[in-house]
Amino acid sequence: MAGQEAAHWKxxxxxxxxxxxxxxxxxxNLFYLVASASFIESGSDLYTQNLIDFFRGDDEVTAWLAHHWEAEELQHGQALRAYIRHVWPEFDWETAYRGFLEEYATYCKVELLAPTRGLELSARCVVETGTATYYRAMARCTSxxxxxxLASRIAADEVSHYKHFYRFFRRYRQQERLGRLRVLRTIGRRTLELKSEDADCAVRHAxxxxxxxxxxxxxxxxxxSGRLNSTIRTNLSAGTTLKMLMRPLELPARVQTVIQYPIRQFMDHVFLR
Incomplete structure (x- = not known):
């Protein structure tokens, strides 16, 4: 862990x-992609505290959330804001962000998390899949x-975060004896929420x-919002996204092959909504 921290970009x-x-x-379109992402990343401290409260007593998870995940997420917001300041200096980021944060805080509640720690960790894998997909697409949509x-560096961070949440998930899956059906339901529900209130909120305030x-x-x-979504969908890496979404199910290779098509159709529905 210390080596990862020392090597992290600034x-x-x-x-x-x-x-x-x-x-x-x-x-x-590029302005709104960057601005809305900068708002959500900059509000990560609110969500981090919810997760720390939810996992209180599990020192491994809470220490990583507090000392690594939150710092990296907030750095993403700072870097995206710096980019906006260089390209669109007339945009009053602080005022727009204050308005966003006031509304966003109403969406960040512990009671909105999944019913168990293991299921919440599977949901976090979905969220990190979505953010990694978003930033990979951002990197592809511009020259x-x-x-x-910047987008490539953030995408790499999100993949790293996914790996941590997945590792924690595997531990809780055994402790809670989570069946694939419960995990699948959580993944499906959270995937449908990828275009959620916080993303819509960020676009509105931008x-x-x-x-x-x-x-x-x-x-x-x-x-x-439809144009932004179309940009992401056009530039996403469907194969990588599918693998990340399906990994918590830990399905045999033969079964994965069978269900890839319906899951891809499901993803198309999500990103076309």
């Missing part, structure tokens, strides 16, 4: 002076070198900060 590793500003400044580097005259235009915000 914001200073990114050379923001290399940003091809003219290439991305007029890209509205701007600094954003590609619009409020960038184009306040459109903030009350529900149809516009829905169209914008």
């Amino acid at each position: 914001i200073e590793d990114l050379d923001f002076s290399r940003i091809a500003v003219d290439e991305v400044r007029q890209d509205e 701007e070198p600094v954003l590609r580097e 619009v409020r900060g960038r184009a306040p005259e459109r903030a009350a235009d529900t149809a516009y915000v829905q169209r914008l």
